[in-house]
Amino acid sequence: MGDDKYLVEMLNIHKWFAGVCALRGVDFAIGYGEIVGLVGDNGAGKSTLIKILSGFYPPDEGKIFFEGEEKHFSSPREARKLGIETIYQEAAMVPKMSIMRNIFMGRELLSFRMGPVGYLDIPRMEEESMTALQKVDLKLRSPHALVDELSGGQRQGVAIARAMYFKSRLVILDEPTNNLSVKESQRVLEFIKELKKQGISSIFISHNLYHVYPVADRIVILSHGEKIGDFRKEETSVEEITRLMILP
């Protein structure tokens, strides 16, 4: 049974890889419009949990509910159809393609179809990509600039603008502030708050608690494949979470 006060609920998730247990009985839920921080040391099982949620592989045991309904994802495409969008740091963008072509990659706007191929509606894609970027307060010269020429923070901004434009329900950000300068990281945190304002839920994965803590509504801590903490931000402190994270 699922509980529909959550957008997504994962119950008793287990996953083994070649005899190694990556996740053992993890329960994980995300509310509507909630920002959930998912923290844990390297190898704690954060990526595995997220890859199950975004359809990259199925759990060996356990159930996933979306708006109270049980779902089985056999590919990322199916998860995306429900509006679950995952933004991986290196894998979100094609560097040698323009911002516009990146935003609409796989979901191109078409003027018409000719049999197997569709004719791109370039003027509309130009216009819509600029509007999408303005929504996250990103000011870029032209939708035709290559993603290659953007900073790491700007790229995250484009990816988040894309998720918003396509009306995602849940945006999963995998280490979005990794390798970014302090100022750039702040920009990314602003983008995440913008998601919440639009009523979009998000999961913010990081091993940097100081990035997660200020924006998250709730913080979930994984360690060695198990959930060892799940706190509303008001109920906890950075110190308590840090203590839990470094427990052997």
Next chain:
Amino acid sequence: MAQGLVSFFRRIILLREISSLVMLLAVVLVFFAISPLFLSWENIAVILEIIPELGIVALGVTMLMISGEFDLSVGSVFAFCPIIMTMFVVWGFSPLLSVIIALLVAMLLGALNGFITLFFGIPSFITTLGAMLIWRGAVLLVTGGWPPPFPTEMSTGILVGKLGFLRASIFWYGAIAVLLWFILERTDFGNWVFATGGNQVAARAMGVDTQRVKFINFMLCSLLAGFAGLIQSFRLATTLPSMGTGLEMDAIAATVIGGTALSGGVGTVIGTVIGAFLIRVIDNGLVIVRAPSYWFRVFIGIAIILAVILNSFVRERTKKLRC
């Protein structure tokens, strides 16, 4: 004013096709300076007669390379396809039907390359190196090394018939180039091709069926190689088992000279057309100026390296000049 001029030059230098275009113009000027005969109508007609065969193969190679894969077997398919056509005519099939069967076989060979590469997850370099040897071997086995008699009932006009001083093949080449340019730059499939070669993981995460994109390009590449082979065999009215030997290297050279990245994700149809012209112009120009033909390989080699240096090194430098 000076600022505007600098920014104008910067934009020109950043054009993907510019290095190949500059090289082509330089080569044309040099040959013309040595022998004015080079730009006579007769010689231009000769160049336009030989260019479509390499040009069409290179276009297929470009599409596939942009999506991140190689095809070394195009030269062998180029020879195999006309042999199949001839065989079917000899067995009593109508010429038109034989041509269609031969093209389907070429496409099937591409599908086989695609299937083996994608299903077993091995590099296409290996798959198509194997395919190159296999189909060249098959050509020699079938023919016993001798060209089979070219069917006299074949009507070759539609592919290579003379229209004024041009052959029909140049129009086929033009049409295919325009069609592929359109697909690559103006359609959703084109966007998927660039995305697949540029960052396969991201493309797949955004719902692009990257395996399908590659598979289609493997088939397209092989189909175009077979089609080009038919054009050559129609033009020469023979099916030599040695046809297209080394063609895969010229096709890859034309593609790379035209600015397509070996690693995929970047490239243009126009660049490859210029690259193919450059190769054939050097080929023809050396004959016109009566240089030993051995120079051909030397110049192509220099052109490849120069093009890639211009495309990567000079472009990166120019990008840093913020104006």
